[in-house]
Amino acid sequence: MENLMNKIVSLCKRRGFIYPGSEIYGGFSAVYDYGPYGAELVNAIKREWWKNMVQLRDDIVGLDSAIFMHPKIWEASGHVAGFSDPLVECKKCHIRSRVDHLLAEIGVEADEKMSEEEINKIFSKNKNNLKCPNCGQNDFTDVSKFNLLVKSNLGNFTDNWEKEPVYLRGETCQGIYVNYKNVLDSARVRIPFGIAQIGKAFRNEITARQFLFRTREFEQMEMQYFVHPNEEMKEYEKLREARWQYYLNLGFKEENLKWNKHKNLVFYAREAYDIEYNFPFGFDELEGVHARGNYDLSQHSNFSGKDLSYFNSEKKKKYIPHIIESSVGVGRTVFAVLTEAYTEEEIDGEVRIVMKFPKNLSPIKVAIFPLLRNKPDLVKKAKEIYDDLKKEHMCEFDDNGNIGKRYRRQDEIGTPFCVTIDFESLEKNDVTVRDRDTTKQERIKIGELKEYLKEKIKI
Numbered sequence: 001m002e003n004l005m006n007k008i009v010s011l012c013k014r015r016g017f018i019y020p021g022s023e024i025y026g027g028f029s030a031v032y033d034y035g036p037y038g039a040e041l042v043n044a045i046k047r048e049w050w051k052n053m054v055q056l057r058d059d060i061v062g063l064d065s066a067i068f069m070h071p072k073i074w075e076a077s078g079h080v081a082g083f084s085d086p087l088v089e090c091k092k093c094h095i096r097s098r099v100d101h102l103l104a105e106i107g108v109e110a111d112e113k114m115s116e117e118e119i120n121k122i123f124s125k126n127k128n129n130l131k132c133p134n135c136g137q138n139d140f141t142d143v144s145k146f147n148l149l150v151k152s153n154l155g156n157f158t159d160n161w162e163k164e165p166v167y168l169r170g171e172t173c174q175g176i177y178v179n180y181k182n183v184l185d186s187a188r189v190r191i192p193f194g195i196a197q198i199g200k201a202f203r204n205e206i207t208a209r210q211f212l213f214r215t216r217e218f219e220q221m222e223m224q225y226f227v228h229p230n231e232e233m234k235e236y237e238k239l240r241e242a243r244w245q246y247y248l249n250l251g252f253k254e255e256n257l258k259w260n261k262h263k264n265l266v267f268y269a270r271e272a273y274d275i276e277y278n279f280p281f282g283f284d285e286l287e288g289v290h291a292r293g294n295y296d297l298s299q300h301s302n303f304s305g306k307d308l309s310y311f312n313s314e315k316k317k318k319y320i321p322h323i324i325e326s327s328v329g330v331g332r333t334v335f336a337v338l339t340e341a342y343t344e345e346e347i348d349g350e351v352r353i354v355m356k357f358p359k360n361l362s363p364i365k366v367a368i369f370p371l372l373r374n375k376p377d378l379v380k381k382a383k384e385i386y387d388d389l390k391k392e393h394m395c396e397f398d399d400n401g402n403i404g405k406r407y408r409r410q411d412e413i414g415t416p417f418c419v420t421i422d423f424e425s426l427e428k429n430d431v432t433v434r435d436r437d438t439t440k441q442e443r444i445k446i447g448e449l450k451e452y453l454k455e456k457i458k459i
């Protein structure tokens with residue numbers, strides 16, 4: 001499995017999906033940049049999520065709130081006091097590690113939400129069996145809690161900015177909570193309804209590892225659904241079901257998904273499940289689906305002094321809505337989609353690497369090749385077809401090397417269709433279309449090509 005991880009990371013770099021951040025300066029830990037095909041994949045994933053969450057739903061609207069927010073928001077949300085990971089430092093090599101991760105390595109469960117005292121107790125009991133993941137020594141400091149919020153000096157022109165920081169948002173949903181009333185007053189929504197948003201979030205992760213799984217800058221796709229307290233659990237079950245089905249529709253194999261029910265709920269939560277995916281290092285959290293009670297709106301109501309209750313005009317009743325949420329990282333989805341798609345198979349005695357993305361997620365939908373680059377008639381015809389198809393799909397024109405080499409390149413970036421213009425095309429006005437998954441080729445009339453591809457790709 002470690003091997004699969006290396007293969008995916010290497011393909012991503014080699015083929016322009018994902019690069020380590022700031023690479024020419026020696027890299028920048030836990031930050032990644034998306035290359036040309038990565039950017040296409042990210043956009044396709046976000047488009048698919050938005051379509052599913054907003055476009056196809058009558059009861060959910062979109063939002064795009066700012067990264068910078070009033071610092072009080074992070075006090076109200078509990079992040080300033082409690083958004084922290086338990087950390088120890090190796091006294092030999094000074095590498096810091098998350099205690100819950102070190103304990104998990106030896107099969108001891110600890111929860112990041114435990115108090116410093118509780119986790120110190122578990123740590124002391126198991127300390128002798130732990131090893132520093134960097135140098136292998138067993139000499140640690142005591143546990144301390146490390147706050148994950150990233151500070152900035154925005155708008156603070158004194159030297160005091162460390163004490164009065166403006167934070168970069170640690171999760172996107174706070175922007176939803178603080179705009180709940182705006183949306184209610186300006187959009188045509190009534191409870192139950194949801195607000196969805198996609199955007200960047202920042203966390204000072206201690207141990208950033210496992211490629212895109214845990215990064216310090218990442219994007220979240222979050223939907224917060226506002227419900228009557230009595231409806232919370234019914235709506236929660238509906239959301240769980242919808243989110244499971246979403247991944248199946250995205251082409252994930254069901255055996256690569258599982259539910260993980262939280263054992264230690266935070267005090268306000270009614271229920272919490274994660275959808276876990278079978279990443280190359282094993283099952284881990286892909287998405288959280290949580291029933292959060294009325295905690296979020298109550299907190300913001302108390303801290304802001306604004307009434308955030310909902311008035312049911314038919315029943316003449318006021319209440320603070322409860323919230324159920326779906327929250328997933330774009331990067332984790334990209335990683336899962338890459339894992340799901342990575343395939344090595346033997347074709348005619350040769351091993352090929354092929355990314356079997358669902359067609360609507362493929363960065364390039366159609367590649368167009370003239371059979372030979374030194375035949376102007378073939379190149380001209382191929383260019384005409386390319387210019388026409390690119391109005392509808394992301395396309396690539398390639399006349400470099402033999403056809404076999406061009407197919408292999410497109411297989412590695414997951415292009416579902418390759419169109420070749422050969423000598424017969426000039427006479428019969430048709431092309432060959434090669435299917436990525438079956439490698440079978442069909443001759444299609446140029447006049448019918450657009451419709452043929454549209455039907456097959458179906459975005």
Ligand code: GAP
Nearest residue numbers: 171173213214215218286287288327328329332
């Ligand atoms: N609003 C709830 C919330 O933010 P979370 O479990 O901290 O909950 C939700 O994060 C999702 O965001 C995770 O399931 C994961 O997909 C993604 N995520 C969280 N931290 C991440 C990180 N450091 N790097 C990449 N993705 C992350």
